[in-house]
Amino acid sequence: MAEENQQSDYVTLVSNDGFEFKVQRSAACIAGAIKKMLDPSNNFVEARENRCHFESINGIVLEKVCEYLYYAEKHKDAKDVPDMDLPPELCLELLMAADFLNC
Amino acid sequence: MSEQDEALFPGSTDEQMPSSPPSLPSRPPMDPPVLSRKRTRASDLSSNHPSSDPAFFSSDDASNDNVENYQDGKRRKKQFRGAWWDRAMYSGASQSASADASIGPVPSRDGGKTQFTRNFDSGVWMGSDSTDASTELASSQERGGATAPSMNFASLNHQPQYSNMPAAPTSSVDKRGEAEREAARIVDKALEMQAQRVDLSGLNLTEVSDSTISPLHSMVRYAQHLDDQSDSPREYFTFLPTIQLFLSSNRLRRLPNELFNLDNITVLSLRNNKLTEIPSCIRNLRNLVELNVSGNKLRHLPYELLSIPDGDTRLSRLTILPNPFAQIIPTADAAKLPIIDIHQFIGIEAIKEDSTMSTANWPLRGQTSRLAGWVTILGEQMRGRWKWSKRSYHQSMDGDSNEHLLRLSPKEDYMIRRQLLKARPMLIASSPVAYLNLFGSPNQLGARAPSAMTDEELQGFFDDPSTSPAQDGPKAHSLVELALKECSASDSLSQLHTLLPEDSPRHVVDALDNAQQVKQTGGKRCSVCGRSYVIPRTEWIEYWHYVPGEMKCSFSELFVPFLRKGCSWKCVPDGNPRTWF
Numbered sequence: 001m002a003e004e005n006q007q008s009d010y011v012t013l014v015s016n017d018g019f020e021f022k023v024q025r026s027a028a029c030i031a032g033a034i035k036k037m038l039d040p041s042n043n044f045v046e047a048r049e050n051r052c053h054f055e056s057i058n059g060i061v062l063e064k065v066c067e068y069l070y071y072a073e074k075h076k077d078a079k080d081v082p083d084m085d086l087p088p089e090l091c092l093e094l095l096m097a098a099d100f101l102n103c
Numbered sequence: 104m105s106e107q108d109e110a111l112f113p114g115s116t117d118e119q120m121p122s123s124p125p126s127l128p129s130r131p132p133m134d135p136p137v138l139s140r141k142r143t144r145a146s147d148l149s150s151n152h153p154s155s156d157p158a159f160f161s162s163d164d165a166s167n168d169n170v171e172n173y174q175d176g177k178r179r180k181k182q183f184r185g186a187w188w189d190r191a192m193y194s195g196a197s198q199s200a201s202a203d204a205s206i207g208p209v210p211s212r213d214g215g216k217t218q219f220t221r222n223f224d225s226g227v228w229m230g231s232d233s234t235d236a237s238t239e240l241a242s243s244q245e246r247g248g249a250t251a252p253s254m255n256f257a258s259l260n261h262q263p264q265y266s267n268m269p270a271a272p273t274s275s276v277d278k279r280g281e282a283e284r285e286a287a288r289i290v291d292k293a294l295e296m297q298a299q300r301v302d303l304s305g306l307n308l309t310e311v312s313d314s315t316i317s318p319l320h321s322m323v324r325y326a327q328h329l330d331d332q333s334d335s336p337r338e339y340f341t342f343l344p345t346i347q348l349f350l351s352s353n354r355l356r357r358l359p360n361e362l363f364n365l366d367n368i369t370v371l372s373l374r375n376n377k378l379t380e381i382p383s384c385i386r387n388l389r390n391l392v393e394l395n396v397s398g399n400k401l402r403h404l405p406y407e408l409l410s411i412p413d414g415d416t417r418l419s420r421l422t423i424l425p426n427p428f429a430q431i432i433p434t435a436d437a438a439k440l441p442i443i444d445i446h447q448f449i450g451i452e453a454i455k456e457d458s459t460m461s462t463a464n465w466p467l468r469g470q471t472s473r474l475a476g477w478v479t480i481l482g483e484q485m486r487g488r489w490k491w492s493k494r495s496y497h498q499s500m501d502g503d504s505n506e507h508l509l510r511l512s513p514k515e516d517y518m519i520r521r522q523l524l525k526a527r528p529m530l531i532a533s534s535p536v537a538y539l540n541l542f543g544s545p546n547q548l549g550a551r552a553p554s555a556m557t558d559e560e561l562q563g564f565f566d567d568p569s570t571s572p573a574q575d576g577p578k579a580h581s582l583v584e585l586a587l588k589e590c591s592a593s594d595s596l597s598q599l600h601t602l603l604p605e606d607s608p609r610h611v612v613d614a615l616d617n618a619q620q621v622k623q624t625g626g627k628r629c630s631v632c633g634r635s636y637v638i639p640r641t642e643w644i645e646y647w648h649y650v651p652g653e654m655k656c657s658f659s660e661l662f663v664p665f666l667r668k669g670c671s672w673k674c675v676p677d678g679n680p681r682t683w684f
Binding site: 071103 | 581583589602610614634
């Protein structure tokens with residue numbers, strides 16, 4: 001069962017207010033904390049269920065985080081990377097979330 | 104008939120009455136005297152009844168209301184031409200007070216004097232202005248007169264900046280020491296005299312605040328040559344000043360941020376201070392021609408110093424020695440090495456003979472072998488440049504054959520030699536790259552970034568790059584970086600950390616403070632890709648041969664460490680990894 005789940009391309013990120021985001025595993029693993037959560041060798045419940053629940057991140061911020069994860073994956077090896085635009089009102093919450101997620 | 108008439112003309116009996124005069128005299132007293140002057144007063148006064156109380160109605164001056172003035176039948180009023188306050192002064196305020204009460208506002212007895220002096224000057228009197236306002240103003244002048252101007256004077260004296268300090272200027276005055284106030288006075292005087300040389304050296308300054316430096320922004324070059332011939336090109340010279348700022352022989356540990364916004368500085372002397380770092384924002388001083396940082400506590404120079412542009416305004420005189428630069432050989436070994444003359448030793452003599460620069464007969468053994476390798480690299484580069492400049496020189500002369508290459512006149516030789524020595528710095532070697540985490544600290548616990556390493560640690564780092572293994576990460580900026588940049592764009596950056604939750608980690612708060620400082624100094628740019636960033640992710644040291652101001656120097660001083668930073672883990676030195684010696 002665990003083997004099968006590990007193969008899945010998508011993982012689910014859940015915010016503290018119940019929003020669920022299905023994100024490609026490769027993108028999600030750009031965030032160091034998510035990568036560790038999903039690493040089967042760490043034997044976290046998240047790795048078994050392919051589902052990460054974030055108690056400290058709300059839906060609006062998590063949506064931006066997911067957007068960033070895809071942005072970072074897209075520009076992994078690009079030469080000139082345009083900076084992603086973040087909404088100013090979210091910058092502090094995103095800073096805290098980025099610190100938590102290590103990305 | 105009579106009855107009919109009476110019926111038809113019921114008011115006919117009353118018609119006898121209207122011509123009676125007594126009803127008329129009752130009117131004039133009701134009217135304001137000025138308005139009634141022409142119509143009613145004339146008829147009234149022409150009648151022979153001057154005995155009514157004239158002073159009550161008339162606007163006569165008090166000095167004229169004698170009995171004699173009323174004796175002849177037709178009395179002319181004495182009219183006064185001019186403003187009422189002049190008349191009041193003329194007649195004497197106290198006597199006419201009751202008469203004037205019906206005319207208009209009367210100066211009160213105590214405030215009268217100041218009021219008159221003021222009104223003489225004003226020339227215009229608005230009808231709506233009340234007496235109260237003028238006396239109030241006069242009295243406030245009297246009251247405030249003693250204190251207000253002296254306050255202005257004091258603030259000018261002690262705080263000469265044209266303040267863009269936000270609040271509480273008095274506290275900032277107190278914060279600045281006596282030495283800095285002296286510095287501020289000198290800056291002020293320089294501005295006043297339009298002197299572009301600002302000498303703040305030897306003032307024992309421990310700190311220079313932004314407010315002391317910022318007045319220099321308003322400096323304008325004095326138009327000296329405007330009286331020359333009208334067509335001379337001098338007439339069109341720039342008004343931009345060329346500021347020469349001397350901060351030498353003080354005790355500065357850090358430089359004010361504002362200094363790096365003064366892009367009109369051409370000469371900056373920071374000699375003999377206690378600086379440990381030259382900020383990377385030195386690149387903002389794009390017009391810098393001469394920079395002296397000797398006699399400080401610098402371990403390395405910012406890479407951005409190399410990027411101050413070439414051209415007419417290139418940084419042509421850079422004095423960096425002595426400084427305790429990061430050494431790549433132990434100091435005990437370095438002490439054994441002789442002082443060398445660059446010209447003779449690595450330079451032209453060896454190159455001309457086209458001999459391979461052999462380090463065999465140089466006193467470089469054992470620990471100093473790395474240095475020997477670097478000297479070899481330097482020699483190769485020098486030789487390459489020598490050939491190139493000789494060839495380009497001949498091509499520019501006549502495009503002739505190689506025969507000339509071997510025979511150079513002394514003058515030609517000198518010219519090429521100068522060109523060679525004035526050439527841009529040469530990269531000799533670069534250290535391994537240290538990869539930093541999201542908040543700019545080394546990845547390994549206990550590790551130090553190259554900029555903070557001691558000589559021994561740096562030598563070890565050169566020998567064993569595996570202490571900071573290569574990392575792979577996206578070229579895109581981290582979310583931390585993006586969020587910090589967004590915070591920097593906010594106007595209220597300085598207050599943002601108060602919005603963070605109480606239990607937020609220390610490094611997040613520090614990162615916000617860092618972002619604020621980066622913003623104040625005009626931002627950082629990645630030395631590899633040129634993007635602006637807040638937190639460096641890679642850091643390494645490059646040793647360059649920076650053609651020094653003086654020709655004689657020690658071996659180890661041939662190579663100057665420059666600190667380079669990148670904004671992502673992909674921002675590392677390009678090309679093949681260099682072999683470390």
